[in-house]
Amino acid sequence: MAVRLKKTAVMVGMMGAGKTAVGTALARLLGVPFLDSDDEIVKAADRSIAEIFERDGEAFFRARETEVLGRLLKDKPGILSTGGGAFLSETNRGLIAEFGVSIWLKADLDLLWQRVRHKTTRPLLRTPNPRETLRGLYEARLPFYQQAEIVVESLPELSVEEMAHKVVAAMAARPDVLEGYDE
Numbered sequence: 001m002a003v004r005l006k007k008t009a010v011m012v013g014m015m016g017a018g019k020t021a022v023g024t025a026l027a028r029l030l031g032v033p034f035l036d037s038d039d040e041i042v043k044a045a046d047r048s049i050a051e052i053f054e055r056d057g058e059a060f061f062r063a064r065e066t067e068v069l070g071r072l073l074k075d076k077p078g079i080l081s082t083g084g085g086a087f088l089s090e091t092n093r094g095l096i097a098e099f100g101v102s103i104w105l106k107a108d109l110d111l112l113w114q115r116v117r118h119k120t121t122r123p124l125l126r127t128p129n130p131r132e133t134l135r136g137l138y139e140a141r142l143p144f145y146q147q148a149e150i151v152v153e154s155l156p157e158l159s160v161e162e163m164a165h166k167v168v169a170a171m172a173a174r175p176d177v178l179e180g181y182d183e
Contacts, residue, residue: 005077008100012087016115017105023081025164033078073099104148
């Protein structure tokens with residue numbers, strides 16, 4: 001039997017958890033499309049996320065994010081990477097639960113900090129103490145991420161490809177998500 005993804009797998013978690021990198025590898029592994037909700041928002045707005053936040057504010061961005069998620073989830077099944085704040089919205093969690101499956105890439109604070117500390121593309125970390133800001137975001141978002149249907153621990157010693165295989169194994173345990181996968 002061929003591997004078949006039955007619903008869109010939505011990668012959720014903090015910035016730096018590996019949603020885009022692992023999601024891309026996962027899509028390759030399963031032979032399905034990969035989409036990034038932030039990229040789709042940028043394309044639609046013809047502006048970077050930082051510019052959207054600066055010009056229109058976070059509330060405007062979050063509204064566009066919900067619109068984009070709703071559209072992408074109704075397309076054929078694939079792997080969808082979301083921004084770190086997307087899963088905080090009850091509306092977004094509902095859309096994901098109805099049309100897809102949420103997969104939390106769970107990474108500890110130290111690993112996240114190692115991955116994001118040199119990036120200038122994170123508008124929420126443009127603060128006097130970005131590590132402390134990251135810690136605050138992490139703690140505030142944890143209760144939301146814990147609602148994800150599938151949890152996969154991000155480990156620093158695993159390559160992106162190894163993480164993708166770990167996610168596939170977790171998905172394969174759910175016949176409503178993935179069928180025909182045999183590692």
